[in-house]
Amino acid sequence: MAVERGTDVGRGAQSLARVAVIVRAGAVPLWWPGLLAAAVGALVPGLTGRRIGLLAGAALFLVTAVVVALARGGRYAELARAATRAGRTDFLQDRAVTVRNWRRGHRWWLLGGFLVAVASGFLLPGAGGLVLAGAGAGLWIKAVRIGQRERKNDVLYWVRTDWVEKGRPAGKKVAAYRTTGPVAGDAAPGGARRR
Structure with missing residues (x-):
């Protein structure tokens, strides 16, 4: 049975989500809409012209991909070094539940980012969408x-x-992994579906 975020599973038990799955959850909803926004933006000549915009x-x-991939790398390493063994009563959250929670919590940001990326095509054709796609690629690299x-x-x-704030598995509230x-669990190393 999957447990929603922050649910108390019983006396002394904690609901745990995979760090790599949380990180990876944003990759696809940034990558594909980013490429779509870039394609739509490339159809508009824009103020700078298509060539300059796409370059x-x-x-x-x-x-963007490099910045996102490297962001807070030291914090992730620090939390990994301080990691303690999960208890027998801890509940391991399903991959699908973790992904759904992240995407549900960020749906308006994702929609807003897509609309801004499409609108930016009138200035720099395709550039906004490629920034969005770059963020998705960066999250995927970080998960890898x-x-x-x-x-x-x-x-x-x-x-x-209950420590994950705004979908950030390395936030201030996180003391250790x-x-x-x-x-x-049901996800492979790096957060992909287990085959």
Whole structure:
């Protein structure tokens, strides 16, 4: 049975969500709408012209992907080093529930970002959409890096759901991660669906 965010599962028990799944949850809803917004924006000549807009967008895509991928990397590493073993009474939240919670909590930001990206096409054709797609790529890269750490240490990293604020698994409220063995839960290292 899947437990919603912050639900108390019983005496001394905690609901835990996979760190990599939370990070990865935003990749797809930023990547595909970003590419769609870039394609729509490229149809409009804009103030700068398509060529300049798409070249600027490509540069912004790379910068955004790198910045997002590296953001708070030290904090993630610090929390991973301080991780403690999950208890037997802790409840491991399903991947689908974690993804749904993140996307539900960010739906208006995602919609607003898409509309702004499309509208920016009238200034720099395609650039806004490529920034959005770059953010999605950066989140995917960050999740992959977390997965590499999980494989290296032969553990999976989890965070208490009541500590996750605004979908941030490395926020100020997070004191430490919990760990389980590499086969726990229904998501592979890095947060992808387990095959």
